[in-house]
Amino acid sequence: MRKILLLLMILVIYSSCIPNKELVYFQGNLSENQKLQKLQNTPYKLQVNDILDIQLKSADEKLVALFSNKATSGNANVQVSESQLYFTGYSVNRHGSIRIPYIGDVNVLGYTTKEVREKIEKEFAVYFKDPRDVFISVKLAGIRFTILGEVSSTGNQVLYQNQVNLIEAIASAGDIAITGNRKNVTIFRKNIEGTKRYTVNMLDAKTFNSDNFFIQSNDIIYVEPLKQKSWGTGVTGLQSLTTIITVLSLVTTTLLLINTL
Numbered sequence: 001m002r003k004i005l006l007l008l009m010i011l012v013i014y015s016s017c018i019p020n021k022e023l024v025y026f027q028g029n030l031s032e033n034q035k036l037q038k039l040q041n042t043p044y045k046l047q048v049n050d051i052l053d054i055q056l057k058s059a060d061e062k063l064v065a066l067f068s069n070k071a072t073s074g075n076a077n078v079q080v081s082e083s084q085l086y087f088t089g090y091s092v093n094r095h096g097s098i099r100i101p102y103i104g105d106v107n108v109l110g111y112t113t114k115e116v117r118e119k120i121e122k123e124f125a126v127y128f129k130d131p132r133d134v135f136i137s138v139k140l141a142g143i144r145f146t147i148l149g150e151v152s153s154t155g156n157q158v159l160y161q162n163q164v165n166l167i168e169a170i171a172s173a174g175d176i177a178i179t180g181n182r183k184n185v186t187i188f189r190k191n192i193e194g195t196k197r198y199t200v201n202m203l204d205a206k207t208f209n210s211d212n213f214f215i216q217s218n219d220i221i222y223v224e225p226l227k228q229k230s231w232g233t234g235v236t237g238l239q240s241l242t243t244i245i246t247v248l249s250l251v252t253t254t255l256l257l258i259n260t261l
Helices: 003-017 034-041 059-067 113-124 167-170 205-209 227-231 237-260
Strands: 051-058 098-100 104-107 134-140 141-150 155-159 180-191 195-200 220-225
Touching: 051 059, 098 205, 104 113, 141 167, 155 167, 167 180, 167 220, 195 227
Parallel strands: 141 220
Antiparallel strands: 051 134, 098 104, 141 155, 180 195, 180 220
């Protein structure tokens, strides 16, 4: 009986513990890959609900003021906080356009910020005698995404970068918890064709070559729990052993009480 109990204890501890191989990121070898280099060098293309920070600078302050609520001249310097960009920036609507005063709708869906700047410069050329009289800058006002599941901090996140990869997105949420399934990180992405689901294995070094290594604005990232969490036996050997000892002590005490009655 003792041997059977000992064997059962070993089996429970082994099955309930999270092995080290389920926790180590990017296992395996990653050789130099042209695909990864291409992804890193490909600029972000604008999506619906992205917010653009468009600024105009010119010596003709009055003319610039007609087009921008953040007008700045050569001697002025107006700072806009990141949170204010939601109200002062130009949001890409569901038709893929932004609306600029006196110019109207400008289609930006699928364009890079450089291409959008060039389009706006052409529109403004009719208002300025010399195109060099106005300086236009177009920046992406952060990439917004939602992260849920087994991470340290769930919720909506905004990273003020031109590109955000999956590693940065997870790190911004405080990393995946020990009970999180790193092998099955799910990305839900909405586009004009509907919502699609992608799965990324963060334990594999080939993650760097995944087409979904870089996230897009409004992505939803979900980290599902490992089965050990639902069992409630502990995630380490010590925790599992402590749980088993507690259960055995309770059973032994109950049997002794029954025998004394």
